[in-house]
Amino acid sequence: MTRWPLPEPMRLALDEAAAAARMGEVPIGAVIVRDGAVIARAHNRTRALPDPTAHAEVLAIRDAARVLGQERLEGCELWVTLEPCAMCAGAIAHARIARVYYAAGDPKGGGVEHGARVFEQPQCLHRPEVYAGMGEAEAAALLRGFFRDRR
Amino acid sequence: MTRWPLPEPMRLALDEAAAAARMGEVPIGAVIVRDGAVIARAHNRTRALPDPTAHAEVLAIRDAARVLGQERLEGCELWVTLEPCAMCAGAIAHARIARVYYAAGDPKGGGVEHGARVFEQPQCLHRPEVYAGMGEAEAAALLRGFFRDRR
Numbered sequence: 001m002t003r004w005p006l007p008e009p010m011r012l013a014l015d016e017a018a019a020a021a022r023m024g025e026v027p028i029g030a031v032i033v034r035d036g037a038v039i040a041r042a043h044n045r046t047r048a049l050p051d052p053t054a055h056a057e058v059l060a061i062r063d064a065a066r067v068l069g070q071e072r073l074e075g076c077e078l079w080v081t082l083e084p085c086a087m088c089a090g091a092i093a094h095a096r097i098a099r100v101y102y103a104a105g106d107p108k109g110g111g112v113e114h115g116a117r118v119f120e121q122p123q124c125l126h127r128p129e130v131y132a133g134m135g136e137a138e139a140a141a142l143l144r145g146f147f148r149d150r151r
Numbered sequence: 152m153t154r155w156p157l158p159e160p161m162r163l164a165l166d167e168a169a170a171a172a173r174m175g176e177v178p179i180g181a182v183i184v185r186d187g188a189v190i191a192r193a194h195n196r197t198r199a200l201p202d203p204t205a206h207a208e209v210l211a212i213r214d215a216a217r218v219l220g221q222e223r224l225e226g227c228e229l230w231v232t233l234e235p236c237a238m239c240a241g242a243i244a245h246a247r248i249a250r251v252y253y254a255a256g257d258p259k260g261g262g263v264e265h266g267a268r269v270f271e272q273p274q275c276l277h278r279p280e281v282y283a284g285m286g287e288a289e290a291a292a293l294l295r296g297f298f299r300d301r302r
Binding site for chain 1: 198201204205217222238247262
């Protein structure tokens with residue numbers, strides 16, 4: 001059997017997640033792509049900074065906004081290894097991200113297809129297209145390994 | 152009639168909101184208090200930075216975490232002039248803020264008593280106590296004036 005290769009941005013997001021684990025941070029990575037080019041990549045850094053808002057998605061969005069010199073990231077894609085939480089889903093909406101690709105769903109903490117379902121609320125002023133599941137096995141394995149090693 | 156004076160942290164949050172308006176930012180202010188002392192204060196700066204996540208609450212939480220040198224703000228209070236959105240409510244939960252005081256409710260964008268109702272979801276790992284309404288008239292007047300002047 002040949003598995004279809006992962007798209008490059010998701011591979012990079014998984015690399016970021018693996019880098020987070022090596023630094024003792026929860027292994028979640030995110031990449032922002034515009035016109036086919038990676039303009040920001042980040043992983044969780046809540047412990048190192050310390051900053052409870054320093055999820056991979058928030059850091060990547062902040063970097064991309066700085067790179068582009070504008071608060072709206074219209075036309076950009078966000079690739080992330082785990083379903084965004086409510087905070088990150090809100091940040092994605094505020095940033096006007098066009099498309100979100102996430103690998104693994106997160107029943108315990110997700111805010112897109114679980115819980116707060118931020119994009120489905122009438123208060124959400126921008127709804128990205130959302131595609132889930134690519135790289136799911138790899139992303140989940142990184143998280144499982146991380147929490148197993150810390151027990 | 153004598154109106155009961157606003158608590159000092161809410162007065163400071165309103166001052167921050169007024170400062171935001173003077174800078175062309177949406178007039179919302181936030182203050183973080185620990186053991187009766189203000190440890191962080193901020194207002195919206197999404198345009199100036201530019202950073203779509205730079206809401207008053209997020210900036211105050213990031214500052215407080217830096218000041219305390221830890222990602223969890225246990226025992227801290229957040230005072231903010233408007234009902235937090237889903238992003239900010241998520242940040243408040245991640246930060247383990249003990250108590251949230253907000254002035255005006257926000258039916259159009261709020262994520263606490265409206266829409267995503269972040270703190271009511273099973274995915275929310277920390278639920279602060281929430282008190283609403285103090286300073287409501289003052290906070291709403293700042294927002295109304297700001298949007299009226301920009302029309």
